[in-house]
Amino acid sequence: MLDAVLLGVLVAAIAIGFGLGYRQALRRDDKASPTSSPTLSRNYFVGLNYLLNEQPDEAINTFIHALDVNSDTVDTHIALGKLFRTRGEADKAVNIHQNLLARPALTAQQNEQVQLELARDFMALGVHDRAQRLLRQVDEHSQHDDHRLTATRLLVDLFEREKDWQSALDVMQPLLAQQPGMQRPAAHWQCELAEQDIVQASRPLAKRRLKKALQLDPLCVRANLLLAELALDNGRYPEAIARLGQIAEQEKAYIPAMLPALRHAYWRADDEASFERHLLTLLETAPYTSVIISLGELTHQRDGVDTAIALTGERLSVSPSLGGLDYLIDLYIESQRLRGLESPDTRLFLLKHHTRALLENRPRYRCQRCGLSGDTLSWQCPRCRHWGSVKPITGVEGE
Ligand SMILES: [Zn+2]
Structure with missing residues (x-):
């Protein structure tokens, strides 16, 4: 089906083509170019015919062959190439861009522009080595800052897709100071490399990388999570707890993700009282369900189920949640069992059935x-x- 963008580009192509035809016709009158105009006009009418018959691919091919490559039409060719790529036909975009690169009429700037487009085509086709060669060439030799930056960003995208984190860091390193937006990705690349080091039992190297990640992005939660895991594995529980505590200051939304490690660290340190104080501090700024349930579990084990019901119910009345209600129903069922009721209230099981079903998906x-x-x-x-x-x-x- 003919979409609006395609139609727009084709209309532009027709306008340029007729402009060229007109100019060439003038030249023909001057005996400078006696044969090209009829061919051009014929191609345009053939293309127009395809267009009217709703055969856009054939129409585009005809227009491309009819359009001469010169400084006036390069942008039209590039726009057509982009259009093919976004339509999922990157192989056709490659043809257009390679055809452009073969023409000596291009300026150095246009040549680089086409190289970047061709690299995008190859990336879309998954031909990463050819894309990388083109991007390296622009990145290393271009005189234009914009082109170099585009090449660097595309190279980073390519290395990320290949999970080649060290190459991503190497290519981005010289620009990190001017590109603060890239410091967060760079911190994650360090974390990715640190995870590989941990698997390969190179823990000191992993630790150095994670500290570099925090220098790049002081809000990198992932680096502190991994540093806490390393400390836990080495039995350094206070350090692990301190690292996990920093996460709540970095970004409290990640508290539910770090709670299991925090519980584990306090359990290994055999310090339940400090864990409770830590949870109460977290609750002041982050009354999340997972924190309320952790506190409820602690109270349940230490003071019994009825105290846990009272405290959890009170906190949930301030910060209601489906997960909290599900946990509270568990506590009520447990309480009835402990009272010696052989079959706890069936209404509780009915409620439990509904909260489970809602939570499952x-x-x-x-x-x-x-x-x-x-x-x-x-x-x-x-x-x-x-x-x-x-x-x-x-x-x-x-x-
Ligand atoms: Zn997203």
Whole structure:
């Protein structure tokens, strides 16, 4: 089907083509170019015929062959190439851009512009080595800051897709000071490399990388989570607790993600009283369901189920949530069992059935940029590819 953008580009192509035809016709009158105009006109009428018969691909091919390559029409060719690529036909875009590069009429700036487009085509086709060669050439030799920056960003995108984190860091390093927006991704690349070091048992190297990540982005929650894991594995519980405590100051939305590690650290340190104080401090600024449930569990084990019901019920009346209600129903069922009731109130089981059903299909994490939700905490959003935008869902429906 013929979309509006395609139609717009074709109309532009026709306008340029007729302009050229007119100029060439004038030249023909001057005996300078006696043969080209009839060919051009014939191609345009053939293209127009395809267009009227709703055969856009054939129409575009005809117009491309009819359009001469010169400084006036390069932008039209590039626009057509982009159009093919966005329509998922990157192979046709490659033909257009390679055809352009073969022409000596291009200026150095236009040549680089076409190289960048061709690199995008190859990336869309998954031919990364050819894309990389073109981008390296522009990145290393271009006299234009804009072209160099575009090449660097495309190279970073390419290395991220290949999970080549060191190359992404190397290519971005000289520009990090001028590009503060890239410091967060760079911190995550350091974290990715640190995770590889941990797998390969190079813990000191991993630790150095994670500290570099925090220098690049002091709000990098992931670096503190990994540093806490390293400290926990080495039995340094106070350090692990301090690292996890920093996460609440960096970005409190990640508290639900760090709570299991915090509980584990205090349990290994055998310091339940400090854990309770820590949870109460968190509750002041982040009354999340997971914090309320952790506190409820602590009270349940220490003071019994009825005290846990009273405290949890009180906190949920201020910060209601579906997950909290589900936990509270568990406590009520437990309380009835402890009282020696052989079969606890069936209405509780009915309520429990409904809260479970509602919770089962709830995603746990959501990207704050594009809204993609899922059950795993991805540090880079799989859809919008933004770093650090996927966060735990909190509030009434969260956790
Ligand atoms: Zn996203």
